[in-house]
Amino acid sequence: xxxxxxxxxxxxxxxxxxxxxxxxxxxxxxxxxxxxxxxxxxxxxxxxxxxxxxxxxxxxxxxxxxxxxxxxxxxxxxxxxxxxxxxxxxxxxxxxxxxxxxxxxxxxxxxx
Amino acid sequence: xxxxxxxxxxxxxxxxxxxxxxxxxxxxxxxxxxxxxxxxxxxxxxxxxxxxxxxxxxxxxxxxxxxxxxxxxxxxxxxxxxxxxxxxxxxxxxxxxxxxxxxxxxxxxxxxxxxxxx
Numbered sequence: 001x002x003x004x005x006x007x008x009x010x011x012x013x014x015x016x017x018x019x020x021x022x023x024x025x026x027x028x029x030x031x032x033x034x035x036x037x038x039x040x041x042x043x044x045x046x047x048x049x050x051x052x053x054x055x056x057x058x059x060x061x062x063x064x065x066x067x068x069x070x071x072x073x074x075x076x077x078x079x080x081x082x083x084x085x086x087x088x089x090x091x092x093x094x095x096x097x098x099x100x101x102x103x104x105x106x107x108x109x110x111x112x
Numbered sequence: 113x114x115x116x117x118x119x120x121x122x123x124x125x126x127x128x129x130x131x132x133x134x135x136x137x138x139x140x141x142x143x144x145x146x147x148x149x150x151x152x153x154x155x156x157x158x159x160x161x162x163x164x165x166x167x168x169x170x171x172x173x174x175x176x177x178x179x180x181x182x183x184x185x186x187x188x189x190x191x192x193x194x195x196x197x198x199x200x201x202x203x204x205x206x207x208x209x210x211x212x213x214x215x216x217x218x219x220x221x222x223x224x225x226x227x228x229x230x
Contacts, residue, residue, distance in 0.1 A: 004221070034221065035215075037215040037216070039215075039216040039217070041157075041217070043157075044178040046224055048207060048220040048221065048222055049157065049207070049209075049220055050216070050220070051216050051217055051218050051219075054214045054215070054216035054218070055214055055215070055216070058214070060216075061218075092156065092157055094159075094217070095158070096215040096216065097215075099171050100159060100171070100172075100173045100174065101147075101162070102154075103156055103157040103158070103159065103161065105156050106156050106157075
């Protein structure tokens with residue numbers, strides 16, 4: 001199985017600051033079609049997960065452009081510029097290149 | 113507006129069975145694959161099953177293979193998860209999630225709780 005390692009497990013940030021979350025996979029996430037199926041999700045407190053970014057760097061519908069994703073092969077980063085209060089929650093990376101589909105263990109973002 | 117509404121959860125004893133449903137609306141259900149993903153209390157997300165739009169392919173996590181069955185009825189816009197031989201470690205919130213062409217989970221239901229306990 002592809003292991004997704006997310007760091008840090010938690011972070012606390014003030015409103016307006018920027019943060020980055022790392023996600024590293026145990027195998028390359030490039031599929032045979034040349035695309036990389038690495039995605040980012042946010043689970044706000046008491047809510048279902050919501051897709052933020054798909055295929056490394058594509059913003060989901062309605063997601064503000066303060067969110068951005070970069071990376072390739074096995075090393076990926078989610079960046080949140082100018083953090084807002086509504087950004088608190090747990091962020092997960094997910095890979096859908098290989099079965100079984102797997103998630104990172106999550107990064108809990110708290111607002112100072 | 114895309115909506116996914118799960119139902120069928122509850123408290124059951126170890127070894128028993130349960131069938132979850134997920135009713136979809138706001139999109140052409142028969143065009144998309146669908147997933148079941150679960151989250152144990154205070155834990156992270158675990159993918160458990162995927163079914164293609166036409167039921168031609170089904171995939172399972174090893175933790176549920178042979179015990180759980182994913183299915184769908186496109187005429188009813190409904191996704192199912194039949195769970196047999198339930199164990200305490202199956203206790204979790206179960207979500208259905210839509211599988212778009214981009215290969216991500218673009219819409220999720222609100223979840224349904226399954227508790228396996230004697």
